[in-house]
Amino acid sequence: xxxxxxxxxxxxxxxxxxxxxxxxxxxxxxxxxxxxxxxxxxxxxxxxxxxxxxxxxxxxxxxxxxxxxxxxxxxxxxxxxxxxxxxxxxxxxxxxxxxxxxxxxxxxxxxxxxxxxxxxxxxxxxxxxxxxxxxxxxxxxxxxxxxxxxxxxxxxxxxxxxxxxxxxxxxxxxxxxxxxxxxxxxxxxxxxxxxxxxxxxxxxxxxxxxxxxxxxxxxxxxxxxxxxxxxxxxxxxxxxxxxxxxxxxxxxxxxxxxxxxxxxxxxxxxxxxxxxxxxxxxxxxxxxxxxxxxxxxxxxxxxxxxxxxxxxxxxxxxxxxxxxxxxxxxxxxxxxxxxxxxxxxxxxxxxxxxxxxxxxxxxxxxxxxxxxxxxxxxxxxxxxxxxxxxxxxxxxxxxxxxxxxxxxxxxxxxxxxxxxxxxxxxxxxxxxxxxxxxxxxxxxxxxxxxxxxxxxxxxxxxxxxxxxxxxxxxxxxxxxxxxxxxxxxxxxxxxxx
Amino acid sequence: xxxxxxxxxxxxxxxxxxxxxxxxxxxxxxxxxxxxxxxxxxxxxxxxxxxxxxxxxxxxxxxxxxxxxxxxxxxxxxxxxxxxxxxxxxxxxxxxxxxxxxxxxxxxxxxxxxxxxxxxxxxxxxxxxxxxxxxxxxxxxxxxxxxxxxxxxxxxxxxxxxxxxxxxxxxxxxxxxxxxxxxxxxxxxxxxxxxxxxxxxxxxxxxxxxxxxxxxxxxxxxxxxxxxxxxxxxxxxxxxxxxxxxxxxxxxxxxxxxxxxxxxxxxxxxxxxxxxxxxxxxxxxxxxxxxxxxxxxxxxxxxxxxxxxxxxxxxxxxxxxxxxxxxxxxxxxxxxxxxxxxxxxxxxxxxxxxxxxxxxxxxxxxxxxxxxxxxxxxxxxxxxxxxxxxxxxxxxxxxxxxxxxxxxxxxxxxxxxxxxxxxxxxxxxxxxxxxxxxxxxxxxxxxxxxxxxxxxxxxxxxxxxxxxxxxxxxxxxxxxxxxxxxxxxxxxxxxxxxxx
Numbered sequence: 001x002x003x004x005x006x007x008x009x010x011x012x013x014x015x016x017x018x019x020x021x022x023x024x025x026x027x028x029x030x031x032x033x034x035x036x037x038x039x040x041x042x043x044x045x046x047x048x049x050x051x052x053x054x055x056x057x058x059x060x061x062x063x064x065x066x067x068x069x070x071x072x073x074x075x076x077x078x079x080x081x082x083x084x085x086x087x088x089x090x091x092x093x094x095x096x097x098x099x100x101x102x103x104x105x106x107x108x109x110x111x112x113x114x115x116x117x118x119x120x121x122x123x124x125x126x127x128x129x130x131x132x133x134x135x136x137x138x139x140x141x142x143x144x145x146x147x148x149x150x151x152x153x154x155x156x157x158x159x160x161x162x163x164x165x166x167x168x169x170x171x172x173x174x175x176x177x178x179x180x181x182x183x184x185x186x187x188x189x190x191x192x193x194x195x196x197x198x199x200x201x202x203x204x205x206x207x208x209x210x211x212x213x214x215x216x217x218x219x220x221x222x223x224x225x226x227x228x229x230x231x232x233x234x235x236x237x238x239x240x241x242x243x244x245x246x247x248x249x250x251x252x253x254x255x256x257x258x259x260x261x262x263x264x265x266x267x268x269x270x271x272x273x274x275x276x277x278x279x280x281x282x283x284x285x286x287x288x289x290x291x292x293x294x295x296x297x298x299x300x301x302x303x304x305x306x307x308x309x310x311x312x313x314x315x316x317x318x319x320x321x322x323x324x325x326x327x328x329x330x331x332x333x334x335x336x337x338x339x340x341x342x343x344x345x346x347x348x349x350x351x352x353x354x355x356x357x358x359x360x361x362x363x364x365x366x367x368x369x370x371x372x373x374x375x376x377x378x379x380x381x382x383x384x385x386x387x388x389x390x391x392x393x394x395x396x397x398x399x400x401x402x403x404x405x406x407x408x409x410x411x412x413x414x415x416x417x418x419x420x421x422x423x424x425x426x427x428x429x430x431x432x433x434x435x436x437x438x439x440x441x442x443x444x445x446x447x448x449x450x451x452x453x454x455x456x457x458x459x460x461x462x463x464x465x466x467x468x469x470x471x472x473x474x475x476x477x478x479x480x481x482x483x484x485x486x487x488x489x490x491x492x493x494x495x496x497x
Numbered sequence: 498x499x500x501x502x503x504x505x506x507x508x509x510x511x512x513x514x515x516x517x518x519x520x521x522x523x524x525x526x527x528x529x530x531x532x533x534x535x536x537x538x539x540x541x542x543x544x545x546x547x548x549x550x551x552x553x554x555x556x557x558x559x560x561x562x563x564x565x566x567x568x569x570x571x572x573x574x575x576x577x578x579x580x581x582x583x584x585x586x587x588x589x590x591x592x593x594x595x596x597x598x599x600x601x602x603x604x605x606x607x608x609x610x611x612x613x614x615x616x617x618x619x620x621x622x623x624x625x626x627x628x629x630x631x632x633x634x635x636x637x638x639x640x641x642x643x644x645x646x647x648x649x650x651x652x653x654x655x656x657x658x659x660x661x662x663x664x665x666x667x668x669x670x671x672x673x674x675x676x677x678x679x680x681x682x683x684x685x686x687x688x689x690x691x692x693x694x695x696x697x698x699x700x701x702x703x704x705x706x707x708x709x710x711x712x713x714x715x716x717x718x719x720x721x722x723x724x725x726x727x728x729x730x731x732x733x734x735x736x737x738x739x740x741x742x743x744x745x746x747x748x749x750x751x752x753x754x755x756x757x758x759x760x761x762x763x764x765x766x767x768x769x770x771x772x773x774x775x776x777x778x779x780x781x782x783x784x785x786x787x788x789x790x791x792x793x794x795x796x797x798x799x800x801x802x803x804x805x806x807x808x809x810x811x812x813x814x815x816x817x818x819x820x821x822x823x824x825x826x827x828x829x830x831x832x833x834x835x836x837x838x839x840x841x842x843x844x845x846x847x848x849x850x851x852x853x854x855x856x857x858x859x860x861x862x863x864x865x866x867x868x869x870x871x872x873x874x875x876x877x878x879x880x881x882x883x884x885x886x887x888x889x890x891x892x893x894x895x896x897x898x899x900x901x902x903x904x905x906x907x908x909x910x911x912x913x914x915x916x917x918x919x920x921x922x923x924x925x926x927x928x929x930x931x932x933x934x935x936x937x938x939x940x941x942x943x944x945x946x947x948x949x950x951x952x953x954x955x956x957x958x959x960x961x962x963x964x965x966x967x968x969x970x971x972x973x974x975x976x977x978x979x980x981x982x983x984x985x986x987x988x989x990x991x992x993x994x995x996x997x
Contacts, residue, residue, distance in 0.1 A: 081960070082625070085632065089587070127580065134583065134632025137960050138977065152938055456580075456635050473636065489935040 001037065003028060005050035007200070009104045010042075011114075011336035016101055016204075020052040022059055023206040023221035025066045026214075033058045038196050038223055043111040043344040043380045044334040052199055055224035060191065060232040063220040067162040067189040068238055070217030076159050076187050079215075081137030084185055088133035091212040092126045098208070099123070102201055106173055107335040109200045111343035111380070112298060114335055117173075124455070125177035128471075131455040132181035135476060139186060150490030157480035159187030160265060161240030164233035166226070166254070167202075168246045169195035169346050170301040170402075175245055176202055178470050180219065183243075186479035191220045191239070193230055197347050199223035226250060234258055241265040243478065245303070247400075248426075248464050255467075267468030267478045269303065269460060271400040272428030275421040276309040276450065277411075279434035283448075284319050287433040290450040291406075292326040294431060296384055297451060299332065299342045300404035301350070303465070304429035306450055307401060310409045310420050320388065320408060324370050327384040332404070334379070344380040345403055351380035354403030361387045361396040366407070392423055400426070427462030499527050502548045502700070504603075508833035510612045511602045515701070519550040521557055521720060522703035524564035525713025531556040536693050536720060541609035541841040542831060542876040550696050553719035558688065558729035561717040562736060565659040565686035568714030574656050574684045579635030586631035586681060589709040593624045596701065600670055603697040605832040608669060609840040609877070610795060612833050618794075622957060623674035626975070629959035630678030637683060637980060647995040654984040656684030657737040657762065661730030663723070663751070665743045666692035666843050667798040667899075673702055676740055677716065678959075679979035688717045688736070690727055694844050696720045723747060731755060738762035740982065742800070744897075745923075745968050752971075764972030764982045766800065766964055768897040769925030772918035773803030773954060774940065776911075777811040779930035783952065785819045788903075791928060791954035793827060793881050796839050797901040798847070800969075801926035803954050805894065806905045807914050813907045817885065820905070821867050824881045829872050841877040842900060848877035851900030858884050858893040858902075866905070889917065897923070911940065919945050924966030928954040947973070 007016045021028030034056040040049040055063075072078075095102065103118025112121070141155035163183050167175040172194060183190050194202035206221045222229050230250070234242055234257035241264055244254050248270040258264045276294060278287050294306025311319045333340035345351050358372055371385030385405040390397050397407050411417040421430060431450040446452070453459060458472035468478050499520025506513050520527030534552035539545065570576075593600065600623075601616035610619070639652035660680050664672035669691060680687050691699035703718045719726050727747075731739050731754035738761050741751045745767040755761045773791050775784050791803030808816045832840035842848045848871075855869050868882030882902040887894050894904055908914040918927065927946040931937050941949035947965045950956060957963060957975070964973035972982050 082629075085628075130583070130587075131580070131635060134634075134636065136632075137629060138632065138636075140977070148942060152942070473638070487934075487938065489938040 001030070001051065001053065005052075007049055007105065007108065009108065009336070010045075014104065016105055018050070018052075018105065018200050019203050019207065020050070022053050022055050022063070022223070023203065023219075024063050024217075025220070026210050026216035028206075031056050031059050032062060038199060038225075040109055040198070040200055041347065042108055043346050046378050046380070049108060049200070052203060052223050054196070055193075055222035055229045057228060057232045059222055060224070060229055060236065063191045063222050064162060064236055064238050066217040067191050067220055070215055071159075071162055071189045074215035075189050075218050076161070079187065081139060084187060085133040085136035087212055087214055088129050088136060088181060088184060091208055091214075092129035092133065094208045094211055095122060095129065095205070096126045099126070102173060102204060105201050105204055107343070109198045110169065110172055110346055111335050113340045113343055117335070121171055121174045124453075125174050128174075128177040128455045129181045132185040132475075135182075135473070136185040139476060139480065141482070146486070150488065152487045152489065154485055156483045156485065157186075157476070158483050160479055160481045161188060162191065162238060163188045163479065164191050164193070164236065164239045164242040166193045166230050166233065166242070166244045166246065167195060169197040170298060172198040172201045173205070176205060179243055182470075182475035183479045184218070186476055188241075188479050189218050191222060191233060193222050193224055193233060196223060196225050230254070231257065235261040237262045239264055241267075241479070243267045245269040247271055251466070265478075268466045269468070269470060270464065270466045272303050272305065272426045272461065272465050273308060273398065273400050273424045274304055274306050274426070274429035274431070275424075276306045276431035276433060277417045277421055278309060278311045278315070278319055279414075279417075280312045280314045281435040282433035284315060284322055286448070288319065288322040288326045290431060290433065290448075291323055292330070294450040295406040296327065296330050296342060296404050299345055299382065301345060301402050302451070304451055305402070306429065306431050307405065308397060308407050308409065310411045310417050312417070313410050313412045316410050320369065323408075324386060327370055327386060330384055332381055332383055342404070345382055346380070348380060350402065351382065354382050354401055354405065357396055357399070357401045357403070358385055358405060361394065361405070364394045364396070366390050366394060366396060369408070392420070398424070425464045428465035499529050499551050502550075502697070504547070504606070506602045508602075508612070509835050510833050511598055513599055513602065515599050515603055517701050517704050519548060519700060521551050521553040522700070522716075522718040523557065523561045524717070525707060527703070530554060530721070531560070536696070538607050538696060539694070539844065540606065541843055544845065544876060547607060550700065550720050553721035554725050555729035557719055557721070558726055558733060561688045561719060562659055562733055564714040565688055565717055566735060568712055569656070569658050569686045572712040573686050573715050574658070577684065579637060579684070582682060582684060583631045583634030585709055585711055586627055586634060586678070589705060589711075590624050590627040590631060592705045592708055593620075593627060593702075596705065597624065600698055600701065603701060604670055604695075605840070607695045607697045608666060609832055609843055611837045611840050613835075613837070614795070619668050619671045622959070623670045625959045626671070626674040626678045630682040633679070633977070633980060634682040637984065639986070645995075647993050649991040649993065651989055653987050653989065654683075654980070655987055657983060657985050658685060659736050660685045660687055660983065661733065661736045661739040662687060662689040663727045663730060663739065663741045663743065664689065664691055666694040667795060667800075669695040670698040670702065672742055673699055675974050679974075680983050681715070683980055683983035685738075685983055686715050688719060688730060690719055690721060690730060693720060693722055727751075728754070732758050734759045736761055738764075738982070740764045742766040744768055748970070762982065765970045766972075766974060767925075767968065767970045769800050769802065769923045769965065769969050770805055770895065770897050770921050771801055771803050771923070771926040771928070771946065772944070773806045773928040774914055774918060774930065775806065775808045775812070775816060776929070776931040776933070776936060777809040778933050778936070779812075780932060780952075781812060781816060781819065784930040785816065785823050787928065787930065787952070787954045788820055789823050789827070792903040793824065793839065793901050794955055796842055796879075798843065798899055799955065801948065801955060803926070803928050804898065804903055805918070806903050807908050807918065808905060810907050810909050817866070817905060821883060824867060824883060827881055829878055829880070839881065839901065842879055843877070845877060847899065848879065851879055851898055851902065854893055854896070854898045854900070855882060855902060858887070858891065861888070861891045861893070863887045863891060863893060868901075889920070895921070911936070915940060915943050922968040925969035926950065
């Protein structure tokens with residue numbers, strides 16, 4: 001196939017060149033043994049954008065070998081923290097320079113509005129790279145007292161090695177940055193498998209890896225099907241760690257594969273069914289804004305989507321009306337249209353999945369307060385949908401839908417609210433809307449706000465929402481392994497004891 | 498209106514023009530000193546005046562404190578998130594990089610160090626410090642602390658407010674960066690007094706803070722004398738902290754001033770008489786090279802200079818011979834000549850002081866093994882000097898000379914040399930040369946010094962803390978540790994249900 005495709009941005013006619021090969025050792029190459037390709041589709045129009053090489057199991061071997069070689073020679077302990085920080089800052093500069101192009105590509109392949117892709121997805125990613133650039137020369141261990149007359153002990157936080165990273169399609173650029181930044185800051189090398197739905201920005205970003213000056217093999221990018229490349233990475237004997245963001249179903253497979261192969265370290269960031277609790281003391285207008293954001297941002301395609309909301313009975317009717325009004329204000333449309341506040345869902349598969357949940361909601365007896373009617377015409381558009389009169393056993397209440405579909409329930413006491421909120425196998429985010437403080441058992445609790453993430457605040461799930469943390473200083477623990485060195489300078493050992 | 502200083506460099510190692518205001522820098526603007534005075538800046542290679550700069554006084558400090566407080570209350574401190582502070586610091590480091598050669602030339606001009614050393618040591622370290630602290634700005638974290646179910650408790654590490662910083666003339670730009678980096682990263686506003694001997698790089702740096710986008714009042718730089726500006730900062734009731742690098746003598750005054758006024762936080766980085774211990778099982782050639790660097794780097798004008806060189810008797814003669822030959826090969830000359838290793842001492846005052854120590858050594862009966870005299874006919878150049886056959890109570894053994902004068906002392910056993918090494922009021926640094934790791938660790942553990950260099954000397958890194966034991970100072974610079982001196986801990990207790 002051609003080395004690159006010229007992708008046309010519909011709104012402007014601009015052409016963006018995207019390399020189509022597998023990115024290994026700072027070069028874009030064909031597969032060693034396969035002719036398979038991945039076709040990328042514009043979800044707003046259902047038109048194909050272009051195709052890229054699909055990596056095979058053998059290609060994964062080649063990429064892992066390249067990453068291992070780089071780790072042993074030009075990266076890992078062979079590069080200083082200062083240099084790693086400098087390169088990450090340089091990469092951030094380049095992303096910032098190319099924000100418009102990256103935003104356009106993201107909008108085209110994922111569907112999200114261009115201004116959100118450019119200003120938030122790319123903007124937050126640039127900040128994430130800079131944040132971890134700042135950590136690169138600050139990864140410290142401890143010196144530990146044992147017996148000052150004879151011994152000295154200290155720890156080093158060594159880079160863990162070759163890291164496989166599998167990212168989803170909902171925030172392709174942002175997920176790429178969250179994974180790449182801490183891994184590189186710690187001195188690890190990477191084999192990155194972007195989602196087969198949205199590989200284009202990962203390939204484009206690989207060009208920036210070269211331009212920034214990272215040595216060959218430090219970052220490798222292999223678009224591939226999950227069942228091929230993802231499975232190969234999870235069970236690879238020479239991968240030291242795997243980081244996965246995606247569904248709980250796939251997360252299980254990855255953990256199992258790690259267990260059956262080389263017990264590689266695993267971190268998972270999985271699904272959620274995050275609840276909001278709106279108490280009577282809340283500022284209802286503000287709470288409605290945050291709840292709307294929580295389920296409609298990114299068209300509900302967010303692991304922390306606030307997909308359940310429980311409203312105190314005393315304010316239920318009033319709040320529901322405000323909320324419906326807010327949801328109606330969101331315009332879902334083509335991401336290149338200035339008026340769009342949200343885009344289509346990413347693919348036919350997702351579109352069908354979301355609609356099947358909407359149908360099940362109707363069948364199981366929930367009431368539609370908003371939405372529920374398919375559009376005609378092209379594009380995987382799902383309009384804001386609100387169900388009321390829910391019961392805990394309904395599929396729409398228990399399972400992650402990953403679309404702009406909200407379930408609204410009622411409670412009277414705080415105990416009841418907490419019980420309803422916790423009644424889930426997930427444990428990712430929770431929103432608490434109240435002027436009165438209360439304890440909660442979720443891991444990512446937002447008080448009087450929702451869904452805002454910051455590069456210096458850790459993020460991750462409890463229960464079946466995941467293992468490990470991203471962002472903040474905690475992410476560094478995922479990419480380092482602690483070596484303890486005990487130095488004897490004064491004890492002589494008698495033998496036998 | 499303060500004058501603009503314009504200087505055309507036309508030298509073998511650097512050609513370029515430098516131009517900047519010579520005013521005092523308050524609230525984002527350069528202005529004349531309130532009393533209209535000036536300070537001459539002298540070229541130490543020939544004693545001639547390069548230019549004059551505006552002189553700040555106590556009144557200017559008052560104005561600066563007001564500006565710095567206003568900035569802290571409105572656009573800096575907790576009003577500016579860490580990642581924004583980090584962005585500005587990073588931008589500043591990029592601007593410093595763009596002006597790196599110019600900075601090196603200015604440093605060589607009024608300090609006398611060679612352009613080569615300024616460029617590869619001072620300027621690189623200065624840029625590195627600002628970049629390092631840019632990375633800390635959004636990572637200043639407190640703790641959440643478990644007590645009971647009824648309480649959420651946490652600490653925050655907040656900026657102190659307006660801080661005063663007084664720096665010396667030996668590494669002007671590097672000292673500015675060591676001070677500004679952590680102070681600004683933590684969210685403080687700053688009033689910095691450069692040394693009146695070496696104000697040039699500070700003035701260019703002030704200009705770059707404007708270009709980088711720091712809001713007015715966040716960084717203020719006031720040239721002036723210690724007895725006026727320095728005194729005012731140390732005594733000011735609304736300066737929350739003072740950081741001083743310089744002599745132990747003045748350090749005392751700064752601490753005393755704080756105690757008599759508002760008990761402001763004080764950190765001090767003072768003098769040293771650091772021991773360099775050469776064991777008989779060392780790599781002699783490397784030990785010689787590091788020893789030369791330890792005492793002759795920066796013309797001996799380093800607080801951490803390895804100025805007492807202890808050599809084991811078994812290798813004494815060989816070491817002394819090699820050390821002397823190596824020292825003889827050091828080229829003294831114009832700071833802008835490509836092959837110069839050492840330029841003049843910074844000022845007439847310093848020259849006189851060092852020469853008087855050399856005289857005292859001669860008078861006390863020590864042997865001048867090498868050097869001991871002025872070099873050349875103009876400027877403040879002194880030959881690299883080595884004394885031997887000293888006695889422990891000699892002034893050249895006890896007191897900090899701050900010049901290219903090393904004292905070489907023979908020793909026979911570990912316990913004795915460690916006792917001698919520690920027999921000083923100072924405790925800034927130390928160096929150990931041995932191939933035996935047990936010996937290295939044991940010795941480093943027993944030396945009372947803030948830094949122990951094993952098989953190296955005078956190595957500074959932005960990430961590694963630096964500071965003194967005993968009368969060499971209070972507190973640490975560099976590394977994460979520096980942030981402790983620029984933040985105050987607030988503990989917050991939230992009661993969830995405990996009723997009384």
